[in-house]
Amino acid sequence: MLKEAYPYYLANRPEAPNADLVVQDKYTLETATRVALADAAAIDRAIGRAAAASEAMRDLPAFRRQQVLEHCVKRFRERFDELAEALCIEAGKPIRDARGEVTRLIDTFRVAAEEAVRSYGEVLPLDISPRARGYRGMWKRVPIGPCSFISPFNFPLNLAAHKMAAAIAAGCPFVLKPASFTPVGALIIAEILAETDLPEGAFSVLPCPREGAAQFTTDERLKLLSFTGSPEVGWDLKARAGKKAVILELGGNAAVVVDEGTDLEDAVSRIVFGAYYQSGQSCISVQRILAHASLYDELRERLSSAVRALRMGDPKDEATFIGPIISEKEAVRVEAWIEEARRAGAKLLAGGPRRGVMVPAALLEDVPERLPLYCKEVFGPVALLKRFDDFDAALDEVNRSAYGLQAGVFTRDIYKVQRAWDRLEVGGVVIGDVPSFRVDHMPYGGVKDSGLGREGVRFAIEHMTEIRLLIIRDPRG
Helix, strand or coil: CCCCEECEEECCEEECCCCCEEEECCCCCCEEEEECCCCHHHHHHHHHHHHHCHHHHHHCCHHHHHHHHHHHHHHHHHCHHHHHHHHHHHHCCCHHHHHHHHHHHHHHHHHHHHHCCCCCCEEEECCCCHHHCCEEEEEEEEECCCEEEECCCCCCCHHHHHHHHHHHHHCCCEEEECCCCCCHHHHHHHHHHCCCCCCCCCEEECCCCHHHHHHHHHCCCCCEEEEECCHHHHHHHHHHCCCCEEEEECCCCCEEEECCCCCHHHHHHHHHHHHHHHHHCCCCCCCEEEEECCCHHHHHHHHHHHHHCCCECCCCCCCCCECCCCCHHHHHHHHHHHHHHHHCCCEEEECCCCECCECCCEEEECCCCCCHHHHCCCCCCEEEEEEECCHHHHHHHHHCCCEECEEEEECCCHHHHHHHHHHCCCCEEEECCCCCCCCCCCCECCEECCEECCECHHHHHHHHEEEEEEEEECCCC
């Protein structure tokens, strides 16, 4: 069970001036808890304290930053069940998926603890011409300064962790706005961070109304904005971010190509997982399935049967695979997109009527490319099936999407592997698996409408630091 109420954290300390944010159990829609909501004055105060903490965070030795992160890993393990239950309730995530996300939270902080002591530089020879004789150069990476983070509802623990843990490892103070649907996980992380001796002002976690994002974006005291969410919001924030660095992870329209000769038993099990885990509410959920004509009919039958067998219900039930959509508004939208596609001639191979926030897993074929169900991000338990005859044409179809986060390719042909890697306009190509695969230390991010920059702890740290050059002149030459 969740606590009756949760404070927010401002400059490392809990504050509870109100309990204005109601957090629902996403399955029952009952009030699960209440959370303190930060106003404009609190956000301003937090940003000021983060700016004031920049020098202390910069000077914090690497081993102490590592100790902070290791403490978090220890406490996450001790509070594993509590974190998983909170995630199951506030996000509606099936309990098995919730446990998986807590495991990834631990992995992310553990990797950050390792990276905290790996900030390297280089010696740079400068004597490339006679005029530079007697000069030596070297460079190191230094923290960029106070960072602003905005995290989404679908992975409220791990996507917040990718920002928070990297910032601590880099030596950057930060303010974080968690999604209003799912603020509890980030607040539990903050509660654990408050047990450490981080410099005062090193972190603030502030649930706030959507308009509060403006302060997280435009305040010139902040040197970097990292946002994960919708393209519409993300590109608007970038336009208003001013001089600060910006990292955007804005979702996808992920495709998997199933080439001739693929082991269908393996491919079906992975595609069903990739398309429907946590009800498709993942940026790299399988949305488009392009299958070679030689195996299309068999794949369609196997997939249809497997999707119909998925169990939908209470996310607290160990047997549940499909849980609720984050809100009824979003569930209604997903249902409307499916019905629009059916009216346009698409065939529903699996699926059923919506029941409140519950949308049964759906599989359709022959969805016109112009429709939102095909060309936009569904963010629901829906996958689309289409045949192809030519592998290169299938790659071209993947690339026609405005998004470019990750793509999966099932093929046994090494030359096709190389072509996919060379030609697919995405941040990551996954061979022999679905695009939904991610390990938390790999470079993760997209191109086109999917965003800018990369997460994965080492790569996020690169964004949160900048190169500082030192040149030494020896007058003796």
